[in-house]
Amino acid sequence: MSAQELLRLADDELILGWRDSEWTGIAPFLEEDVAFSSIAQTEIGHARAWYELAAAELGTDADADALAFDRSPDDYLCAPFVELRLVDDWARTIARRWLYELADAIRIEALKDSDRAELAGLADKIEREEAYHRMHAEMWAERLAGEARFRDAVDSLWPHALGLLEGEQRELLCERAGRDAVEAIPRGQHTDELRPLWDEMTMVRRSVVGASW
Amino acid sequence: MVTAERVWEALAEIPDPEIPVVSLVELGVVRDVVVSEGRVHVGFTPTFLGCPALEVMRDQMAACIRNLGAEPDIEVLTADGWSTDRITPKGREKLREAGFAPPAPREAAGPTLVQLQARAFRCPYCDSSDTQLENLFGPTPCRSIRYCNACRQPFEQFKTL
Numbered sequence: 001m002s003a004q005e006l007l008r009l010a011d012d013e014l015i016l017g018w019r020d021s022e023w024t025g026i027a028p029f030l031e032e033d034v035a036f037s038s039i040a041q042t043e044i045g046h047a048r049a050w051y052e053l054a055a056a057e058l059g060t061d062a063d064a065d066a067l068a069f070d071r072s073p074d075d076y077l078c079a080p081f082v083e084l085r086l087v088d089d090w091a092r093t094i095a096r097r098w099l100y101e102l103a104d105a106i107r108i109e110a111l112k113d114s115d116r117a118e119l120a121g122l123a124d125k126i127e128r129e130e131a132y133h134r135m136h137a138e139m140w141a142e143r144l145a146g147e148a149r150f151r152d153a154v155d156s157l158w159p160h161a162l163g164l165l166e167g168e169q170r171e172l173l174c175e176r177a178g179r180d181a182v183e184a185i186p187r188g189q190h191t192d193e194l195r196p197l198w199d200e201m202t203m204v205r206r207s208v209v210g211a212s213w
Numbered sequence: 214m215v216t217a218e219r220v221w222e223a224l225a226e227i228p229d230p231e232i233p234v235v236s237l238v239e240l241g242v243v244r245d246v247v248v249s250e251g252r253v254h255v256g257f258t259p260t261f262l263g264c265p266a267l268e269v270m271r272d273q274m275a276a277c278i279r280n281l282g283a284e285p286d287i288e289v290l291t292a293d294g295w296s297t298d299r300i301t302p303k304g305r306e307k308l309r310e311a312g313f314a315p316p317a318p319r320e321a322a323g324p325t326l327v328q329l330q331a332r333a334f335r336c337p338y339c340d341s342s343d344t345q346l347e348n349l350f351g352p353t354p355c356r357s358i359r360y361c362n363a364c365r366q367p368f369e370q371f372k373t374l
Contacts, residue, residue, distance in 0.1 A: 031347065031348040031350075031358075034348055034350050034351065034352070034358075035348060035349065035350040037350075038350035038351070038353075038354055039350070041263040041265075041354055042261060042262065042263040042354050043263070044263055045259075045261060045262035045263020045264065045354075046262055046263070048262065048263075049262050049291050052291070117292060118291075118292045119292075120292070121291070121292025121293060121294060122291050122292050124294050125262065125291065125292070125294040125295070126262065128294065128296075128323060128374050129261055129262065129263075129354070129374070131323050131324065132349050132350070132372065135324075135325070135326040135329070135349055136349050136350070138326065139326060139349075
């Protein structure tokens with residue numbers, strides 16, 4: 001697996017973790033406040049682990065923090081799907097969580113079969129943690145299944161979700177989501193929503209070079 | 214000269230930063246200790262990758278080894294999946310005494326929502342199994358919240374990982 005592929009995974013997890021954390025303090029009720037904070041924390045933990053592998057692959061001095069925060073917004077390889085700022089739309093937020101976990105499970109399962117022990121081992125560990133994210137998403141998807149707003153949200157985000165994966169993995173996502181393939185909004189272009197997020201996310205690193213806390 | 218056995222004993226004195234009733238050794242995160250020529254290599258696994266206590270654990274183990282007069286070399290093993298099955302029997306008992314329900318054993322396929330929503334988990338206060346899932350997530354990544362219908366006490370359930 002190339003450094004670029006590892007960075008795609010890491011960037012997806014970091015940016016989605018950041019977006020999920022935006023619900024901290026303002027989720028519809030306390031349990032979800034706790035849930036979204038915890039999910040965000042684990043996604044960012046996964047991002048760190050992928051960044052560390054990417055750093056080793058690149059062989060530069062850049063560590064996980066440098067890869068996460070010191071690149072320019074254009075250099076991020078995340079899919080447009082994770083960049084969308086969805087507070088304060090709960091239906092769209094849950095639709096994204098559900099679709100993201102379906103897609104993420106597909107690529108993690110594939111990585112578990114990797115010949116490289118460090119990749120397969122990390123994928124296995126991440127898969128165990130993600131099981132709780134999936135249960136949370138499934139619980140909510142079931143609960144909102146009869147709501148028109150939720151169905152509209154899934155419809156509108158579906159082209160974005162397809163953009164997370166390519167080839168056979170994309171076909172598998174259609175199968176698992178029970179939806180037809182449509183034209184995907186792929187990786188490689190960014191939404192206007194990434195830049196403000198990047199400004200906020202990197203503010204401390206840019207203000208105080210070498211800061212640690 | 215410090216021995217591996219002595220290092221294990223010393224590490225067994227370090228409390229978990231977030232649940233200090235159990236030690237790092239009881240938590241099962243210390244995987245191996247190798248002593249050679251005054252250097253002590255410790256391999257340890259994070260519980261959850263996003264665990265904010267990771268650095269604290271690493272620094273505490275390093276300080277502990279320096280206190281024994283040796284040079285620490287702490288390696289974080291992200292590919293060596295920690296499972297809650299590695300918590301020692303003594304660690305599980307200490308968790309229960311402190312009001313944390315210990316994790317259910319991990320089965321081949323991992324936990325499912327149906328299992329977690331079943332009334333099969335015991336309350337650490339009154340031992341009733343009439344408990345329900347309140348939230349898959351809790352105050353740290355490794356814990357869920359349950360509620361005991363018998364003694365009307367919310368409690369923290371260690372997630373099965």
